[in-house]
Amino acid sequence: MTAPPLTLLTGASRGMGLAMARQLLRSGHELLCISRKPNGELTAQAAAAGLRCEQWPADLGRPDAVAARLETWLKERGARDEPASVTLINNAGVIPEIAPLEQIAYGQVADAMRVDLEAPMLLSGAFLRATTGWRCPRRLLNISSGLGRRAMASQAVYCAAKAGMDHFSRCVALEQAQQANGARVCSLAPGVIDTDMQVQLRSADASRFPDIGAFQGMKQQGALSTPDDAAARVLAFLARPDFGKEPVADVRG
Numbered sequence: 368m369t370a371p372p373l374t375l376l377t378g379a380s381r382g383m384g385l386a387m388a389r390q391l392l393r394s395g396h397e398l399l400c401i402s403r404k405p406n407g408e409l410t411a412q413a414a415a416a417g418l419r420c421e422q423w424p425a426d427l428g429r430p431d432a433v434a435a436r437l438e439t440w441l442k443e444r445g446a447r448d449e450p451a452s453v454t455l456i457n458n459a460g461v462i463p464e465i466a467p468l469e470q471i472a473y474g475q476v477a478d479a480m481r482v483d484l485e486a487p488m489l490l491s492g493a494f495l496r497a498t499t500g501w502r503c504p505r506r507l508l509n510i511s512s513g514l515g516r517r518a519m520a521s522q523a524v525y526c527a528a529k530a531g532m533d534h535f536s537r538c539v540a541l542e543q544a545q546q547a548n549g550a551r552v553c554s555l556a557p558g559v560i561d562t563d564m565q566v567q568l569r570s571a572d573a574s575r576f577p578d579i580g581a582f583q584g585m586k587q588q589g590a591l592s593t594p595d596d597a598a599a600r601v602l603a604f605l606a607r608p609d610f611g612k613e614p615v616a617d618v619r620g
């Protein structure tokens with residue numbers, strides 16, 4: 368009997384990540400969630416559905432150890448039984464202090480780049496390496512942002528990380544296209560979502576963030592997607608037969 372689909376998801380404890388985890392469990396996926404802290408609701412939901420949901424509390428600001436653990440875990444899983452499909456969703460992200468680059472502390476810049484770019488690259492490498500010989504469909508979904516495709520003052524770090532995510536996804540897609548059963552790869556911008564990150568942007572110091580009004584206006588005008596709606600769009604895109612045809616894409620409400 369074929370094992371259920373397996374999805375590996377970072378940043379699953381809140382926001383769109385939590386919404387995706389809930390929806391994946393409802394559709395019969397087993398989960399490995401990598402987040403700052405576990406979410407008891409997911410554990411209970413998985414148990415009620417008879418599905419496996421393993422949760423790793425992890426600091427993606429130190430991603431090398433997490434990537435090594437993931438590679439070992441996947442190799443052990445593949446030796447036992449392959450799932451119907453396997454997907455890695457790099458969803459976790461942070462923004463440092465919202466300010467011009469010269470006003471942000473060295474440590475904040477470094478930590479944000481590790482979480483937003485280094486961690487997805489290391490986890491993607493571990494995922495692809497560990498599942499190279501698997502026969503099931505393999506998918507790699509990187510959650511990007513429109514800010515990776517347009518510049519914004521006081522967002523240099525986040526913009527740079529997401530632009531890097533887009534471009535490394537293009538490179539990996541080319542590499543995987545040369546392989547038998549290569550993974551399908553896409554860096555996807557899910558639109559503007561009402562999450563804690565949006566609260567951080569709306570609450571910034573206006574004297575250091577010239578675009579704050581745009582974010583406050585989107586909230587006032589009801590232009591933000593809910594995490595549940597955004598998660599549904601992202602997962603519908605992931606399930607499309609043409610997923611990965613374009614390595615960089617966007618979905619909007």
